[in-house]
Amino acid sequence: MEKFKFGRSLEELKLAFASGEEVLKEDEYLGDDGLPYCNKCKTRRCFVSEDEKFAMRGMCQCQEAEMKRQEEEKKRQQRITRFNMSIENALIGERYRKCRFDTAVITKANHSAFEKCRNYATNYREVLRQNIGLYIYGDNSSGKTYLTACLCNELLWNGAECIYTNLASILAEIRSSYDGNGMGECRLLRQLQRYDFAFIDDLGKEFLGREFNAASSKWAEEKLFEVLNARYNSQKPTIFSSNYSIGELASLLNLDKAIVERINEMSTRVIKLEGDDFRKLVREEKSDIAKSLGI
Ligand SMILES: [Zn+2]
Incomplete structure (x- = not known):
């Protein structure tokens, strides 16, 4: 002026x-x-x-x-x-950085789950204040990671601070800190507490076939419990995704009862993602393209 x-x-x-x-x-x-x-x-x-x-x-x-x-x-x-x-x-994987609700493939089967996650992102301030966590599960091809990546990116876009990780990465970080590399367990847990929203992708995978490696599995379980407690004590929401229902974490993967209870407590809402077999859809689409090219 x-x-x-x-x-x-x-x-x-x-x-x-x-x-x-x-x-x-x-x-x-x-x-x-x-x-x-x-x-x-x-x-x-x-x-x-x-x-x-x-x-x-x-x-x-x-x-x-x-x-x-x-x-x-x-x-x-x-x-x-x-x-x-x-x-x-947020450490979100390269291939998931572009996942957005606006460009997601919404089908009859995943519509409700997407809608819920979208509402979650829209109301993120209230969700954060009320510490509303999510547990999203569905089989391997249901597009869980895609959905949680959309949610994470939307929350980031809205200005929330998020971390997107999985137990395997957390365990690797802790292990490397034993060799003097990595950031060290305490620091890692403190960092996990710092974020408004923490995404733990593909929960349970580490415990498949645990009977073959009981010691390492026990250790992973202990670390998982520490991670859960860090988030629990921060009173900020955690968003889990898994191939297994919370019940199956106990029945199929034989996870410690205290862990399952804590996850249950932290998951205000459980969302089941019905499978559309996205990989199959992509395969079919590619197959159609190939066909049109005479291959
Ligand atoms: Zn004028």
């Missing part, structure tokens, strides 16, 4: 324009009221005080709209920059 010329009365300003002391710009004309107007939008480029005693040069409607547009564009750019930085921090 142009500077207010303090102490200048409306009459003085009109006089200044009439005498040529104040010069009209190329895209302006002098209106019947003796004040400058915009050629384009035909509105006044002057601000007149309510009592009509004082006046200053000001913006016309199209200049104001342009300024607003530029401010919004700046905000949008800042948001994109922040999003790109936060997606980097």
Whole structure:
């Protein structure tokens, strides 16, 4: 906005324009009221005080709209920059960075789960305040990771701080800290507590065939319990995804009762993702393309 010329009365300003002391710009004309107007939008480029005693040069409607547009564009750019930085921090896998609700393939089977996750992201402030966690499960081809990646990206876009990880990565980080590498267990747990939302993808996978490696499996279980407690104590939501229902964690994977109970407690909502076999859909689509190419 142009500077207010303090102490200048409306009459003085009109006089200044009439005498040529104040010069009209190329895209302006002098209106019947003796004040400058915009050629384009035909509105006044002057601000007149309510009592009509004082006046200053000001913006016309199209200049104001342009300024607003530029401010919004700046905000949008800042948001994109922040999003790109936060997606980097969230550790979300390269191939899942572009997953968004708007471009997701919604089918009859996954519609309800997507809708719930979308509402979750929209209401993220309340969800965070109320510490509402999710447990999303479905078989291997149901698109769980895709769905949780959409949710994570949407939350990041909305400005929430998220971490997207899985038990295998957490265990690897802890293991490497034993060799003096890695960030160390305490720091890792502290970091996990810091985020508004923590995603633990593919829970349970580490415990398949545990009977063949009882010691390592026991250790993984202990670490999982520490991770769960870190999040539990932070009173912030955790979003689990798994091939197994919470009941199956106990019955099929034989997870410790305390762990299963804690997961159950942290999962305010359990969402079952009905399978559409996305990999099959992609295969079929590719197969159709190949067919059309005569292959
Ligand atoms: Zn204008």
